[in-house]
Amino acid sequence: MKIRRFLMEDWLASYKDTCRYNLGESGMPDITVGELLARCGKSPESLSEIVLKDHDTRGTESLRNVIAATYGKHIGAEHITVTTGTSEALFILFNLLLEKRKSVIVPEPAFQALVDVPAALGAEKRTYHLTDSNGFNPDPDEVCSLIDDNTGMVVLNTPHNPSGRILFHDSAQAIIQKAAFHGAYVLSDEHYRYLPLNGSWPLETFAAPSENVIATGSITKCFGVIGLRMGWIVAPEKLIREICDFRDYLTHTLSPVSDYLAAIALENARSFIEPALKVLRQNAKSLVDMVKSTPGLSLVRPEGGIVAFPRFEYKISSAEFTLRLIKECDTFVLPGSSFETEQHFRINFGQNPELFDTALDRIHTYCSTLELP
Numbered sequence: 001m002k003i004r005r006f007l008m009e010d011w012l013a014s015y016k017d018t019c020r021y022n023l024g025e026s027g028m029p030d031i032t033v034g035e036l037l038a039r040c041g042k043s044p045e046s047l048s049e050i051v052l053k054d055h056d057t058r059g060t061e062s063l064r065n066v067i068a069a070t071y072g073k074h075i076g077a078e079h080i081t082v083t084t085g086t087s088e089a090l091f092i093l094f095n096l097l098l099e100k101r102k103s104v105i106v107p108e109p110a111f112q113a114l115v116d117v118p119a120a121l122g123a124e125k126r127t128y129h130l131t132d133s134n135g136f137n138p139d140p141d142e143v144c145s146l147i148d149d150n151t152g153m154v155v156l157n158t159p160h161n162p163s164g165r166i167l168f169h170d171s172a173q174a175i176i177q178k179a180a181f182h183g184a185y186v187l188s189d190e191h192y193r194y195l196p197l198n199g200s201w202p203l204e205t206f207a208a209p210s211e212n213v214i215a216t217g218s219i220t221k222c223f224g225v226i227g228l229r230m231g232w233i234v235a236p237e238k239l240i241r242e243i244c245d246f247r248d249y250l251t252h253t254l255s256p257v258s259d260y261l262a263a264i265a266l267e268n269a270r271s272f273i274e275p276a277l278k279v280l281r282q283n284a285k286s287l288v289d290m291v292k293s294t295p296g297l298s299l300v301r302p303e304g305g306i307v308a309f310p311r312f313e314y315k316i317s318s319a320e321f322t323l324r325l326i327k328e329c330d331t332f333v334l335p336g337s338s339f340e341t342e343q344h345f346r347i348n349f350g351q352n353p354e355l356f357d358t359a360l361d362r363i364h365t366y367c368s369t370l371e372l373p
């Protein structure tokens with residue numbers, strides 16, 4: 001299997017730890033184990049009781065129960081397996097579900113694994129387009145026109161990375177129906193489901209094991225616990241067994257330390273989500289205000305998650321835009337080229353609001369020096 005370079009990783013490796021204002025990553029600020037335990041009302045000693053053994057491949061029942069509780073009644077622990085990061089979940093699902101059929105329908109722009117893993121497996125890639133003009137929301141007619149009897153899977157991502165837009169319920173249902181008619185799976189990547197910018201959490205899930213709609217989920221970016229390297233899949237029970245058979249050749253089980261910490265974090269979800277939402281809602285407003293006051297910038301307002309994807313009109317490539325911003329302002333955002341979309345940059349708005357406001361001032365001042373067409 002030959003796979004393309006993960007475009008964003010070189011940028012992240014070079015600048016995330018060296019820039020004073022790091023707005024290039026896609027999660028809430030990382031917290032310590034001590035902070036996680038404190039938010040969950042647990043003592044540090046509780047860690048010393050963890051047995052370092054191999055669990056059930058699906059994850060402990062307590063972890064799967066607490067994950068299931070964040071879905072509807074139609075989903076129980078038997079529909080869930082944890083994975084080592086959502087990346088492993090995606091890798092397994094593409095391998096299993098594209099075995100017999102050849103085409104995969106994917107969004108563009110997208111988190112690269114959603115597109116390049118199936119492409120590397122030899123699937124025929126059919127792309128639907130998310131743009132500023134359609135509000136980064138799929139046109140269901142466009143997606144449905146790509147689905148046929150050869151389609152193995154349709155990939156959805158909501159809230160969308162990089163734009164933070166939430167998929168319309170009716171569009172998703174139209175796509176799911178058409179996929180079902182042709183016997184194709186729908187994979188709904190719901191990585192940022194716990195962080196809606198309006199209304200209550202969690203956001204709607206499209207997971208429906210009885211209708212071949214599989215979802216992937218995570219708390220790592222939303223809760224600031226990326227180092228737990230855990231994620232999960234919601235799928236029909238029969239498929240969960242096949243996923244576990246495949247996973248036994250990969251990471252096999254989640255570390256018991258991550259399993260324990262993820263379970264207590266989810267039991268105390270409110271202590272992670274509510275402070276995050278306060279920061280995100282305040283920063284989203286500051287971002288919108290900065291964009292409004294900066295000639296040459298525009299933004300489709302994010303609706304969920306931690307990242308947004310502003311557009312710029314300057315006569316400059318997205319890589320040059322980013323490199324100069326790093327050099328001149330010590331501020332790191334990801335260039336649109338990481339998503340193969342020029343005239344854009346991805347910005348993380350989950351940072352401490354004081355730091356974020358200073359970084360926004362720097363971006364505003366920097367943009368004012370750039371040449372408009």
Ligand SMILES: Cc1ncc(COP(=O)(O)O)c(C=O)c1O
Nearest residue numbers: 026085086087111161189191231
């Ligand atoms: C939409 C989306 N899916 C999947 C992943 C992979 O997640 P993980 O870090 O859990 O492997 C990410 C990571 O940013 C993501 O944004």
